[in-house]
Amino acid sequence: MQTIEKLFSMPLPSTRSGVFNNTFPYPTRISPEAIAVYIACMTKPGDTVLDAFSGSGSTGIAALLCEHPTEQMKNLAKSFGVEPVWGKRNAVLYEIGTYASFATKTLVNGLSASEYKKAVDSFVKEAGELLGTVYAAIDPEGQKGVIRHVIWSDMLICPTCNSEISYFKHGTTRNPVSFVDLITCPCCGRRHSVADMPFATEEHFDRVLEAKVERKKRIPAWIYGTTNGRNWDREANETDIAEYHELEESLNITSEPKSITWGELHRAGYHFGINYLHQFYTTRNYAVMLRLWNLADTYPSSIADALKLLLLSYNATHCTLMTRVVAKKNSKDFVLTGAQSGVLYISKIPVEKNILLGLKRKSKPFYDAYLQLEKCTGNVTVHNASSASMTEEDNSIDFVFTDPPFGDYIPYAEVNQINELWLQTQTKRADEVIISASQNKGLSEYQSMLAVVFGEIQRVLKKEGHAAVVFHAAKAKVWDAFSKAITSAGMQVVFSGILDKRQASFKQIVSDGSVQGDPLFLLHKKMLTFRKQ
DSSP states (O other): OHHHHHHHHSOOOOOOOSTGGGTSSSOOSSOHHHHHHHHHHHSOTTOEEEESSOTTTHHHHHHHHTTSOOHHHHHHHHHHTOOOOOOOOEEEEEOOOHHHHHHHHHHTSOOOHHHHHHHHHHHHHHHHHHHTTTTEEEOTTSOEEEEEEEEEEEEEEOTTTOOEEEHHHHHEETTTTEEOSEEEOTTTOOEEEGGGOOBOEEEEEETTTTEEEEEEOEEEEEEEEEETTEEEEEEOOHHHHHHHHHHHHHOOOOOOOOBOOOOTTOOTTTTTTOOBGGGGSOHHHHHHHHHHHHHHTTSOHHHHHHHHHHHHHHHHHHTSTTOEEEOOTTOSSOEEEOOOTTSOOOOSSOEEEOHHHHHHHHHHHHHHHHHHHTTOOOOEEEEOSOTTSOOSOTTOEEEEEEOOOOTTSOOHHHHHHHHHHHHTOOOOGGGOOSOBTTTTBOHHHHHHHHHHHHHHHHHHEEEEEEEEEEOOOSSHHHHHHHHHHHHHTTOEEEEEEETTSOBOOHHHHHTOTTOOSOEEEEEESSOOOOOOO
């Protein structure tokens, strides 16, 4: 019992560094290496670990890593003063998300690192030949170069004279970089708040829908490129705009329209004209993604899945109009960053990245992950299904490590559809444990669904088994629902602490609306009395 007390009295770092945190399809709060320390201390070799809300599969990866611990895992254990018995563990994962389940299955599919590298090298080479000059641009010296990324700009309407104004040109500054609140119209000279200026629209023939649609009017504003290894950037000009429109007309896009199912994240402003997947992209980047996706399908199934995971891991964050720039204090230029996590936000100056260049960089963490896992012999079973009805037998699971949804914190199904529509199978939202007005799920529905899952955890967990649960909510009523769900399922909290912070009681955690760090709870089927050895 000393091991349990040490684990819950010392702060476990929710580190995001390491191979696997750079590999997962979306950020994890706790690194698999850190979870592995818990698993190795709470189980013995050959045991089976369950995650009822597996998300990106970090618990499954952690279970595998117990057989071949990394230096980070060994150092964590040493810092805790514990001595885990390293060895093979097995895992059972439940995840309703189509994309997350696909990602986990692909990472643990037994592909070797050398097979992966060979496939990626071949894929990137073929993709370069297939895409040709789609990202071509002329550099400031008049030489042929390659686009790294393009900052696009919304066109705004002056409320006084109705002239169109580039938000990038008149609403931002460079060197130092800043976003301004007031824009002076270059035509009439009147000043207006950006918030009071409507966006311009244009009629566009949508090649996927084969119909005319109205969309936000955007133009290329600033181009960043490279020529023979030399990086450059320049302002976009009328020729760039004309050439892009010609490119839009020439691209061959044969694709079935894939409808976006909007929920809590829809905004009438920045989502104007976006009702289908392809409308989240520039025409060029959607065409590129489509070609790369079809190219991946020409490879054997296990390789194809790995290549598709590479594409999807880069897609939502870096390929769509949700990619953005930010202004850092005293910076000479904008800082390029990915999409904002947990939302579907599109800024007034979205960024179009060269997808092929990004894939080359993104493949390295995957290679490292496959290399680290290829010696592991544990079995990971991934159920793309609700954990409200598990197939495992009573008293069959040795340990649980899980991270339930935090009420209405993030509508994962709505966010993940940007990737799941490529997989052509979306999450069944009826099974999503969430507070959501669009799904007609309030607090009572959330509590009830959570209680059913914890009831299943209680059923499959062995008599002396434990369940470690990470949970964090900003609202007292969500904490109350979580507490009642645990109690009604026949489970009790026996230890609690806060990752990165301090040990705390369950009452202290749930009554503190400003908890920093992620609260961690140890549950058992019945209250136990622990004695120090």
